[in-house]
Amino acid sequence: MTATGPGDGAEDPRIGRARASVGIALMALQQIEDDLADLAEPETLAEIPREFFREDDPQAGVFGSLAQLLAVAGSAADRIEDDQDREVSGLLEEAAAFVIDSAGLRLHYATRTLHPAGERE
Numbered sequence: 001m002t003a004t005g006p007g008d009g010a011e012d013p014r015i016g017r018a019r020a021s022v023g024i025a026l027m028a029l030q031q032i033e034d035d036l037a038d039l040a041e042p043e044t045l046a047e048i049p050r051e052f053f054r055e056d057d058p059q060a061g062v063f064g065s066l067a068q069l070l071a072v073a074g075s076a077a078d079r080i081e082d083d084q085d086r087e088v089s090g091l092l093e094e095a096a097a098f099v100i101d102s103a104g105l106r107l108h109y110a111t112r113t114l115h116p117a118g119e120r121e
Contacts, residue, residue: 032048035048036048042114042115043114043115045114045115046110046111046112046114046115047111047115049107049110049111050111052104052107053100053103053104053105053107053108055104055105055108058100058104061104063099063100063103063104063107064100064104066096066099067096067097067099067100068096070092070093070095070096070099071092071093071096073092074088074089074090074091074092074093074096075089077089077092
């Protein structure tokens with residue numbers, strides 16, 4: 001394998017894998033969206049989104065995995081940033097925290113309101 005730079009025409013294989021993985025994730029999310037569209041039971045409606053964020057183990061759900069991915073991207077940006085401001089890595093780290101601290105907790109509160117008995121112990 002040879003190194004390529006911008007404009008060489010060859011794409012880094014990691015970009016292709018990322019695109020394919022995102023495509024698979026989007027298809028899976030579409031299936032879940034379709035399942036949610038006609039739900040009428042609060043227990044089921046609460047349980048499906050609980051798979052995205054688990055307050056007892058945030059890294060175990062989808063949001064935790066996304067936050068971890070953003071944190072790793074932030075670490076990579078920290079290694080390659082030219083300036084000492086850590087602007088890019090800081091933004092990625094903030095995005096990771098936002099996924100857990102804001103989106104995840106809001107989802108937890110919503111599902112707890114829908115079906116409090118379904119919370120994991």
